[in-house]
Amino acid sequence: MSYKINSLLIHGGIDGDETTGAVNVPIYQTSTYKQDGLGKHRGWEYSRTGNPTRAALEKLIADLEGGEYGLAFASGLAAINTVLSLFRSGDRLIVSDNIYGGTFRILDNVFKNFNITYTIVNTSDLKAVEDAIADDVKAIYIETPANPLLTITDIREVAKISQRHGKLLIVDNTFLTPYLQRPLELGADLVIHSGTKYLGGHSDTISGLVAVKDKLLADRLYYLQNAIGGVLAPWDSFLIIRGIKTLGVRMDRHVKNAGRIAEWLSTSGYVSKVYYPGLESDPGYEIQRKQADGAGAMISFVLDEKYDYRKFFESLKLITLAESLGGVESLVCHPASMTHAAIPADIRKSVGIVDELIRFSVGIEDADDLIEDLEQAIRKSKGNGVINHE
Numbered sequence: 001m002s003y004k005i006n007s008l009l010i011h012g013g014i015d016g017d018e019t020t021g022a023v024n025v026p027i028y029q030t031s032t033y034k035q036d037g038l039g040k041h042r043g044w045e046y047s048r049t050g051n052p053t054r055a056a057l058e059k060l061i062a063d064l065e066g067g068e069y070g071l072a073f074a075s076g077l078a079a080i081n082t083v084l085s086l087f088r089s090g091d092r093l094i095v096s097d098n099i100y101g102g103t104f105r106i107l108d109n110v111f112k113n114f115n116i117t118y119t120i121v122n123t124s125d126l127k128a129v130e131d132a133i134a135d136d137v138k139a140i141y142i143e144t145p146a147n148p149l150l151t152i153t154d155i156r157e158v159a160k161i162s163q164r165h166g167k168l169l170i171v172d173n174t175f176l177t178p179y180l181q182r183p184l185e186l187g188a189d190l191v192i193h194s195g196t197k198y199l200g201g202h203s204d205t206i207s208g209l210v211a212v213k214d215k216l217l218a219d220r221l222y223y224l225q226n227a228i229g230g231v232l233a234p235w236d237s238f239l240i241i242r243g244i245k246t247l248g249v250r251m252d253r254h255v256k257n258a259g260r261i262a263e264w265l266s267t268s269g270y271v272s273k274v275y276y277p278g279l280e281s282d283p284g285y286e287i288q289r290k291q292a293d294g295a296g297a298m299i300s301f302v303l304d305e306k307y308d309y310r311k312f313f314e315s316l317k318l319i320t321l322a323e324s325l326g327g328v329e330s331l332v333c334h335p336a337s338m339t340h341a342a343i344p345a346d347i348r349k350s351v352g353i354v355d356e357l358i359r360f361s362v363g364i365e366d367a368d369d370l371i372e373d374l375e376q377a378i379r380k381s382k383g384n385g386v387i388n389h390e
Helices: 005-011 052-065 076-084 101-109 126-132 155-165 215-228 234-245 247-268 285-291 309-315 345-351 367-380
Strands: 069-073 092-096 117-121 137-143 168-172 190-194 208-212 271-275 298-303 331-333 357-361
Touching: 005 052, 005 234, 005 247, 052 069, 052 208, 052 234, 069 076, 069 215, 076 101, 076 190, 076 208, 076 215, 092 101, 117 126, 126 155, 137 155, 155 168, 208 215, 234 247, 247 271, 247 298, 247 367, 309 367
Parallel strands: 092 117, 092 137, 137 168, 168 190
Antiparallel strands: 069 208, 190 208, 271 298, 298 357, 331 357
């Protein structure tokens, strides 16, 4: 029997424990397993290779993404590292022109040392993607919505390009989760998540997840997962499973709050630009509606030049200045000096990651309280704290 997403969040993967009847998957806090004889084990040998709690999460993310195989890692970057290890010296990737700074850092400072290179492309421009294809390109790596400018890439159309040229399509789906967007169903080959964010949802654990459909690709990834060893621990696997059970109700509130706040920001007179694909004025609005079930809860905005972004951050009371996103609490960050500091300044500015850019992970607090906190902090960030609207 096939279930819809809200039921899968709770009953997908391995549902409960058949041995005891426990409704939650047990935490198998063990490093190794007793074997019945040489070459005779009960499906488990060593917890780097496989652990029942982690396996339950891996099956769950596969089910949620519409894939066949899942893998769980110690962090989102551990997942990205393993995925990039699929490639060899001389291979090149096409990557979105605004991606998470950690992704750029590992490409630019680690894999480039092994002659695995990249070309930065505005992947929302399908012609630019097509023009960047060459023999040495082995994969297209996109985030949509992209981090931090929420640029939307048409997954289905880029998948057609990748398939036509025999390239892998890798999609980072962290910002929307499978509750709102399922890239494998749109033609992607591989989906990556920072499970630290919305999937865990409570800012209390770090993890990375991967989902794929193809068995050969999955087998290669399982080999690399075991060989590299950046696996997710049993307790953290349990926490992510627990977080996923409430993903639907949390995301509904996140998205509702974000829509209200984006509308308020866009008419407030306090900002010069709002990036949010749920606004009809956003260039990615129509594609986002076509390929996802919501616009997500990430907003980026540029403070008007009248305001000092440093004072803005200092004046917030309810909203927290911090790295990360996707928790129940609202978080803001300064991409230029925090999440995207690893990207050279000229590249940051060329794509729009200016010093006045603020990234806002909208939480599930009362939307009126969040708007009030934003407004008082913006007011205080203008010299004498008095704003005159002409």
